[in-house]
Amino acid sequence: TQLLEQSPQFLSIQEGxxxxxxxxxSSVFSxxxxxxxxxxxxxxxxxxxxTGGEVKKLKRLTFQFGDARKDSSxxxxxxxxxxxxxxxxxxxxxGNNRKLIWGLGTSLAVNP
Amino acid sequence: xxxxxxxxxxxxxxxxQRVTLRCSPRSxxxxxxxxxxxxxxxxxxxxxxxxGEERAKGNILERFxxxxxxxxxxxxxxxxxxxxxxxxxxCASRSGRxxxxxxxxxxxxxxxxx
Numbered sequence: 001t002q003l004l005e006q007s008p009q010f011l012s013i014q015e016g017x018x019x020x021x022x023x024x025x026s027s028v029f030s031x032x033x034x035x036x037x038x039x040x041x042x043x044x045x046x047x048x049x050x051t052g053g054e055v056k057k058l059k060r061l062t063f064q065f066g067d068a069r070k071d072s073s074x075x076x077x078x079x080x081x082x083x084x085x086x087x088x089x090x091x092x093x094x095g096n097n098r099k100l101i102w103g104l105g106t107s108l109a110v111n112p
Numbered sequence: 113x114x115x116x117x118x119x120x121x122x123x124x125x126x127x128x129q130r131v132t133l134r135c136s137p138r139s140x141x142x143x144x145x146x147x148x149x150x151x152x153x154x155x156x157x158x159x160x161x162x163x164g165e166e167r168a169k170g171n172i173l174e175r176f177x178x179x180x181x182x183x184x185x186x187x188x189x190x191x192x193x194x195x196x197x198x199x200x201x202x203c204a205s206r207s208g209r210x211x212x213x214x215x216x217x218x219x220x221x222x223x224x225x226x
Contacts, residue, residue: 031212042114042202042217043155088155092212099168100215104154 003027004091006103014111016078021106023089024071029101030094032072034063037086037105046074069094079110115139118203118218126226130191133221135203137184143167143206144186145215146178150199161186162209190223198225 005024013019023032031050035043047056049065049072056063060083062075076083089103115138125131137144146158148171157170161180172178175193180186190197200222204215 033214041219042116042204043215044114044217045214048214098210100157102155102157
């Protein structure tokens with residue numbers, strides 16, 4: 001069974017701090033997506049990473065896909081209250097298994 | 113606005129009852145997914161339809177059923193409701209039938225079973 005483990009589960013920081021959240025698996029994924037979900041809303045796609053070692057930047061957010069395509073990280077620089085939300089990673093299985101596997105998420109609170 | 117519409121937004125009902133959740137996908141999207149989200153189990157995939165046909169099944173209980181109609185809207189039917197069915201139910205859509213590309217989520221239907 002493919003699993004995606006996200007850590008930390010909860011994170012509460014002050015505005016201006018940096019943080020990194022992780023998405024790890026023992027399985028290889030053909031691609032991995034990061035979503036952010038705000039209270040009362042559905043998840044919204046932030047980025048998709050496809051190539052091992054790939055780094056993508058979205059303003060203050062930096063996403064990295066591991067070389068072996070088994071793990072990913074999201075780094076936020078100078079966090080702002082607007083970054084508050086649940087960050088979910090979702091991986092598409094490699095080979096014949098094309099299921100979309102979701103992590104449980106990292107709940108981030110950025111305090112002003 | 114994702115373009116995916118779900119109704120109702122909130123629903124309170126009693127154990128043993130039956131409810132229907134409705135989803136209109138983004139214009140042009142043929143795939144509809146249903147997810148259940150609870151605090152302890154995260155986002156759980158229930159079922160996927162593509163152009164009216166069931167495409168994939170996840171952790172959907174036998175008490176639950178779904179369908180996608182010719183106009184591509186979808187309904188999720190939950191019957192013999194139990195307290196543990198209380199959760200957020202999300203519908204999502206995408207244009208293709210494969211698990212690649214962006215999923216567009218609705219705002220969810222919050223079900224409370226008392």
